[in-house]
Amino acid sequence: MQLQTTDTIVALATAHGSSAIAVIRLSGPNAITVVESFFYNKALAPKKISHKHSHTAHFGIIIHQNVIIDEVVVTLFKGPNSYTGQNSVEVSCHGSIFIQQQLLQLFLSNGARMANPGEFTLRAFLNGKLDLSQAEAVADLIASNSALSHQVAMQHMRGGFSSKIKTLRTNLISFASLIELELDFSEEDVEFANRHDLKNLVTTITNVIQKLIASFEVGNVIKNGIPVAIVGKPNAGKSTLLNVLLDDDRAIVSEIPGTTRDTIEDEITIDGVLFRFIDTAGLRTTTDIVEQIGINKALEAIKKSAIVIYLFDSHEISSGDLKLEIELLREHIGTSQLVIVANKIDVENLQDLKTEFSSHPDIIYISAKEHKYIDALKQKLVNLFDTRTVDATDTIITNARHTNSLKKANTALLKVSEGLAANIVGDLLAIDIRYALNELGNITGDVTNEDLLDSIFTKFCIGK
Amino acid sequence: MQLQTTDTIVALATAHGSSAIAVIRLSGPNAITVVESFFYNKALAPKKISHKHSHTAHFGIIIHQNVIIDEVVVTLFKGPNSYTGQNSVEVSCHGSIFIQQQLLQLFLSNGARMANPGEFTLRAFLNGKLDLSQAEAVADLIASNSALSHQVAMQHMRGGFSSKIKTLRTNLISFASLIELELDFSEEDVEFANRHDLKNLVTTITNVIQKLIASFEVGNVIKNGIPVAIVGKPNAGKSTLLNVLLDDDRAIVSEIPGTTRDTIEDEITIDGVLFRFIDTAGLRTTTDIVEQIGINKALEAIKKSAIVIYLFDSHEISSGDLKLEIELLREHIGTSQLVIVANKIDVENLQDLKTEFSSHPDIIYISAKEHKYIDALKQKLVNLFDTRTVDATDTIITNARHTNSLKKANTALLKVSEGLAANIVGDLLAIDIRYALNELGNITGDVTNEDLLDSIFTKFCIGK
Numbered sequence: 001m002q003l004q005t006t007d008t009i010v011a012l013a014t015a016h017g018s019s020a021i022a023v024i025r026l027s028g029p030n031a032i033t034v035v036e037s038f039f040y041n042k043a044l045a046p047k048k049i050s051h052k053h054s055h056t057a058h059f060g061i062i063i064h065q066n067v068i069i070d071e072v073v074v075t076l077f078k079g080p081n082s083y084t085g086q087n088s089v090e091v092s093c094h095g096s097i098f099i100q101q102q103l104l105q106l107f108l109s110n111g112a113r114m115a116n117p118g119e120f121t122l123r124a125f126l127n128g129k130l131d132l133s134q135a136e137a138v139a140d141l142i143a144s145n146s147a148l149s150h151q152v153a154m155q156h157m158r159g160g161f162s163s164k165i166k167t168l169r170t171n172l173i174s175f176a177s178l179i180e181l182e183l184d185f186s187e188e189d190v191e192f193a194n195r196h197d198l199k200n201l202v203t204t205i206t207n208v209i210q211k212l213i214a215s216f217e218v219g220n221v222i223k224n225g226i227p228v229a230i231v232g233k234p235n236a237g238k239s240t241l242l243n244v245l246l247d248d249d250r251a252i253v254s255e256i257p258g259t260t261r262d263t264i265e266d267e268i269t270i271d272g273v274l275f276r277f278i279d280t281a282g283l284r285t286t287t288d289i290v291e292q293i294g295i296n297k298a299l300e301a302i303k304k305s306a307i308v309i310y311l312f313d314s315h316e317i318s319s320g321d322l323k324l325e326i327e328l329l330r331e332h333i334g335t336s337q338l339v340i341v342a343n344k345i346d347v348e349n350l351q352d353l354k355t356e357f358s359s360h361p362d363i364i365y366i367s368a369k370e371h372k373y374i375d376a377l378k379q380k381l382v383n384l385f386d387t388r389t390v391d392a393t394d395t396i397i398t399n400a401r402h403t404n405s406l407k408k409a410n411t412a413l414l415k416v417s418e419g420l421a422a423n424i425v426g427d428l429l430a431i432d433i434r435y436a437l438n439e440l441g442n443i444t445g446d447v448t449n450e451d452l453l454d455s456i457f458t459k460f461c462i463g464k
Numbered sequence: 465m466q467l468q469t470t471d472t473i474v475a476l477a478t479a480h481g482s483s484a485i486a487v488i489r490l491s492g493p494n495a496i497t498v499v500e501s502f503f504y505n506k507a508l509a510p511k512k513i514s515h516k517h518s519h520t521a522h523f524g525i526i527i528h529q530n531v532i533i534d535e536v537v538v539t540l541f542k543g544p545n546s547y548t549g550q551n552s553v554e555v556s557c558h559g560s561i562f563i564q565q566q567l568l569q570l571f572l573s574n575g576a577r578m579a580n581p582g583e584f585t586l587r588a589f590l591n592g593k594l595d596l597s598q599a600e601a602v603a604d605l606i607a608s609n610s611a612l613s614h615q616v617a618m619q620h621m622r623g624g625f626s627s628k629i630k631t632l633r634t635n636l637i638s639f640a641s642l643i644e645l646e647l648d649f650s651e652e653d654v655e656f657a658n659r660h661d662l663k664n665l666v667t668t669i670t671n672v673i674q675k676l677i678a679s680f681e682v683g684n685v686i687k688n689g690i691p692v693a694i695v696g697k698p699n700a701g702k703s704t705l706l707n708v709l710l711d712d713d714r715a716i717v718s719e720i721p722g723t724t725r726d727t728i729e730d731e732i733t734i735d736g737v738l739f740r741f742i743d744t745a746g747l748r749t750t751t752d753i754v755e756q757i758g759i760n761k762a763l764e765a766i767k768k769s770a771i772v773i774y775l776f777d778s779h780e781i782s783s784g785d786l787k788l789e790i791e792l793l794r795e796h797i798g799t800s801q802l803v804i805v806a807n808k809i810d811v812e813n814l815q816d817l818k819t820e821f822s823s824h825p826d827i828i829y830i831s832a833k834e835h836k837y838i839d840a841l842k843q844k845l846v847n848l849f850d851t852r853t854v855d856a857t858d859t860i861i862t863n864a865r866h867t868n869s870l871k872k873a874n875t876a877l878l879k880v881s882e883g884l885a886a887n888i889v890g891d892l893l894a895i896d897i898r899y900a901l902n903e904l905g906n907i908t909g910d911v912t913n914e915d916l917l918d919s920i921f922t923k924f925c926i927g928k
Contacts, residue, residue: 014486015559017479018606020584020928021487023556055521057539068618070605075521075539092487092554095479095928096606098614120484141534142482142560150562154532464484464559 003450005086005123008034009115010107011463012100019095024103025463026112027088027120034111035074035089038062054078062091064106070099084120085127118460122453125445131162132445132456136399139460140223147272148222152396161395161402162444164212168205169440175201176433182426191426198429199420202413209410212397219398221306225267225276226385229301229336231329232311237343241311241368242266242279245378271382278305299332307337307384314342314365319357326360337384341377343368401456402443409439467914469550469587472498473579474571476564477927483559488567489927490576491552491584498575499538499553502526518542526555528570534563548584549591582924586917589909595626596909596920600863603924604687611736612686616860625859625866626908628676632669633904639665640897646890655890662893663884666877673874676861683862685770689731689740690849693765693800695793696775701807705775705832706730706743709842735846742769763796771801771848778806778829783821790824801848805841807832865920866907873903 008028014021026034032050040061041047047060057075061068070093079086093099108114116122118139125135137156144150155161178193221227230238245268266277280298302308310329312322326340345353345365357363364380366373397403412435419429441447472492478485490498496514504525505511511524520540526533534557543550557563572578580586582603589599601620608614619625642657694702709732730741744762766772774793776786790804809817809829821827828844830837861867876899883893905911 011484013484013559015479015481015483017481018925019479020475020477020489020606020925022478023485023487025484055523057519057521057541059519067615068622070618071621077521090556094602094605095477095925096608096614098609098611099605102614138558141558141563142484144560145562147562150560150566151531154534157535158532461482461484461559 003122003126003453005084005126008112009119009123010034010104010112011115011120012104013090013463014095016097017095018097021092022095022100024091024093024100024107025088025120026091026107027082027084027086027115027123028112029087030111031087031089032076032078034107035062035091037110038064038069038106039074049074049076052076054081062093062103062106064102069102069106070094072103080127080129083129084123085129086123088120115462116457117462118457118464119462121460121464122457125453130157131159132448132453133162133165133399133402133443134159135445136401136456137161138464140398142461142464144223145267146222146225146269146274149274149398152219152222152398155395156398161397164208164395165440165443166446168208169437169444169446171201172205172433172437172440176430176437179426179430179433183430193426195420195423199417202416202420206410206413206417209406209413212395213403213406213410215394216397216400216403219396220400221385222274222396223398225274226307226381227276227278227305228307228309228381229278229280229298229305230309230311231280231298231302232309233313233316235316236311236313237368238279238311241341241343241366242277244368244371244374245277270378273382273385275381302333302336305336307339307381308333309339309341311341311343313344314353314357315344319359322357323359339364339377339380339384341366345372347372405439405442409436412436412439467586467590467917469548469590472576473583473587474498474568474576475579475584475927476568477554477584478559480561481559482561485556486559486564488555488557488564488571489552489584490555490571491546491548491550491579491587492576493551494575495551495553496540496542498571499526499555501574502528502533502570503538513538513540516540518545526557526567526570528566533566533570534558536567544591544593547593548587549593550587552584579926580921581926582921582928583926585924585928586921589917594621595623596912596917597626597629597863597866597907598623599909600865600920601625602928604862606925606928608687609731610686610689610733610738613738613862616683616686616862619859620862625861628672628859629904629907630910632672633901633908633910635665636669636897636901636904640894640901643890643894643897647894657890659884659887663881666880666884670874670877670881673870673877676859677867677870677874679858680861680864680867683860684864685849686738686860687862689738690771690845691740691742691769692771692773692845693742693744693762693769694773694775695744695762695766696773697777697780699780700775700777701832702743702775705805705807705830706741708832708835708838709741734842737846737849739845766797766800769800771803771845772797773803773805775805775807777808778817778821779808783823786821787823803828803841803844803848805830809836811836869903869906873900876900876903 006029008026008030010024010026013023013025036049039047039049040063042061044061044063047058049058052058054076057073059071059073061071063069073092075090075092077083077088077090082088091103093103121130121135121138124130125132130138134157137153140153141150141157144153175193175198181192182190230242232238246266266279268275268277278301280301310326330338340360340363342353342357342363342365345367347367350365353365364373364377366377368374397406412432415432416429416436419432438447442452470493472490472494474488474490477487477489500513503511503513504527506525508525508527511522513522516522518540522538524538525535537556539554539556541547541552546552555567557567585594585599585602588594589596594602598621601617604617605614605621608617639657639662645656646654694706696702710730730743732739732741742765744765774790794802804824804827806817806821806827806829809831811831814829817829828837828841830841832838861870876896879896880893880900883896902911906916
């Protein structure tokens with residue numbers, strides 16, 4: 001972990017691979033001069049750019065030892081008006097992998113060093129351009145793959161969450177100061193901090209904190225997708241259903257090979273909500289569902305899913321059997337939502353089917369093979385999520401670290417409440433208040449340490 | 465093929481994938497206004513940029529229907545001082561795939577259309593910023609993966625080749641004009657074009673053209689790598705040798721699955737020269753090499769290689785057997801260079817081996833497993849190439865299309881020479897001169913047509 005910002009770092013900022021253009025980014029005191037020393041104009045005379053204004057772009061040629069490496073556009077961002085807060089340069093070159101390597105090598109050999117993952121953002125944090133939770137949101141923003149995860153990350157990056165935490169913290173700090181002032185006058189038994197006001201404040205703050213903690217359940221789902229297990233017998237049409245869902249969204253599908261050999265997780269965004277479908281091994285027999293669920297993979301998939309789709313072949317199962325299977329399944333799905341889907345319907349006989357399965361009015365009838373009523377299923381999935389009352393304009397926690405700190409702050413503040421009720425002395429209150437302040441400060445980086453920064457920024461990609 | 469430049473095109477210009485930043489590029493009359501209409505400042509007020517200077521970068525926020533899509537840096541390049549020669553904008557956004565898609569979608573729905581492959585460069589050509597062979601060199605530059613291919617592409621992009629062709633063409637044009645003037649006065653039997661001078665000029669030009677045509681053999685190798693077939697028995701250590709070579713250059717290795725199942729081609733750059741190794745199926749028996757070479761894969765690999773490495777286990781073969789094998793092999797390698805490599809040597813007994821195989825003084829002795837003397841082999845490969853007297857500062861043709869046009873021009877000019885020797889009339893000379901001029905003009909795009917442009921630019925990546 002490099003907490004100093006006095007050297008100059010360089011990294012490829014765009015995605016790896018051959019492309020029209022690539023951008024190499026430098027930041028640090030020598031960022032401009034490192035590039036300038038190899039920068040030439042069309043007439044092959046040195047082109048000076050140090051004195052140029054910030055936020056200007058300059059066409060020129062990078063030459064090293066009489067070899068032209070590339071024709072590039074160099075854009076200057078002078079500190080403090082840059083992302084990192086210090087002098088930065090972006091070199092936009094032709095997207096040849098060879099050229100990218102040559103340029104990186106050139107800058108590395110002449111005054112810059114390779115940036116660590118997230119080091120540009122770390123410098124932005126160290127220079128006060130972003131607080132810690134905003135910096136973390138930058139990584140979330142880059143990883144965002146649905147409208148909701150994008151919006152939540154954007155809100156965090158723009159400081160929505162930070163300002164909320166900072167407000168809580170500021171209010172608490174003033175009380176903490178007053179209580180600590182009492183300690184200085186402890187002989188005299190004075191009370192600078194109004195206990196009634198403090199009690200109200202702590203209640204207000206814990207309410208906000210608890211709401212934030214609760215939002216993590218939703219936030220986590222937004223960030224990582226809503227896990228949906230599809231269970232059903234092998235011939236129920238699971239694969240067909242999955243393919244139909246994927247075909248409709250092929251552009252934003254990513255295929256993640258599962259940890260177990262037969263499990264593939266596929267992500268699909270429906271109406272801006274990311275669903276992560278977990279395809280399970282089929283359940284083998286008709287009635288003995290419990291035994292079949294015993295198949296570990298299916299059980300695990302059900303365990304980690306928020307929604308379980310039970311898919312059955314509408315020709316192959318009676319209403320009584322279905323009732324039995326659903327009952328047995330319910331014992332295993334815990335708090336997950338169950339969606340029962342009848343597949344392979346004939347549109348002509350749909351009314352007959354509905355009559356047959358009238359004891360399950362919530363069944364969704366589809367024909368995966370013929371792409372019939374798939375939208376109804378999608379809508380159902382989206383609605384299940386909507387019932388959790390997500391509002392992207394609310395502050396939603398998506399970060400386990402933040403949740404952890406909020407929980408610790410909450411525990412400490414509950415102790416303060418108890419202490420106030422028991423009328424304990426100020427110095428004991430002060431300890432818990434300080435602890436809560438510390439945890440809140442951890443979130444925004446007002447209180448921090450190298451290990452914490454290390455664990456946060458190593459998760460970034462290089463170049464950011 | 466869109467030869468008009470009056471609409472506005474947009475494309476992702478950086479490599480696909482998640483990254484620190486991505487760049488979306490627009491070009492066309494509305495490039496700036498399309499972006500400006502969604503561009504806001506930090507206070508969320510519209511940020512006007514149309515009136516700003518060219519080559520300036522502007523931080524701001526892209527907002528669509530009250531949703532913040534991203535915080536971006538927008539760089540303006542106003543025509544004619546841009547790559548395409550028309551107004552262009554680069555939007556540098558966070559490298560989230562979701563954000564890239566959202567921004568592209570936004571611009572596509574609001575006045576821009578998706579750029580075709582190479583369309584930015586096509587516009588640069590149509591607007592006279594580059595000639596055709598320079599435009600083609602842009603694609604070669606991006607694809608370049610060795611110091612030599614990079615340098616040749618750079619020289620072409622910077623117009624080294626074009627200016628040579630243009631000079632030839634200009635000289636010919638003045639003669640063509642004089643000869644065509646004669647045709648206007650054909651009744652009067654005048655000669656405006658000095659036949660002696662014309663003959664000299666044609667000789668000079670064909671000499672240059674023939675040198676350029678000859679350079680394609682080397683140019684093709686520079687661009688596509690020098691094909692090296694490694695042949696030998698299965699236990700000769702071929703795979704080990706290949707791995708050793710690859711390990712040393714892991715960073716610039718790319719693995720191309722061959723057309724046949726058992727053939728893998730691996731590219732390695734040694735001393736700036738790209739080698740393309742073709743791993744062949746092993747030769748199965750010791751003495752019956754001809755029969756074994758009959759294995760089609762090995763034969764094909766040998767046929768398309770410029771260098772054949774014959775690798776043998778120094779413990780498994782006698783000097784007499786080796787002589788026999790080499791003789792038989794030579795019958796099949798045509799003009800390819802043969803490199804004989806003895807593997808699995810003991811460094812202690814190296815002198816004994818050299819004595820044993822003294823009838824083959826050019827053998828290179830290595831131990832692939834122990835990484836011994838691999839550099840000697842590499843040096844040998846590089847030297848074999850160097851003997852072809854490549855000078856990257858010479859103009860080297862790497863493009864089959866250019867070679868084809870040069871050959872046609874050469875044929876036409878040889879007819880002119882013959883015509884001059886036979887003292888034929890000017891109008892027949894004029895036809896061949898015009899034909900040669902046309903072919904030379906094809907190279908630089910002075911003479912062109914839609915089909916030609918189509919075939920050239922569809923090979924580009926989108927965004928360039």
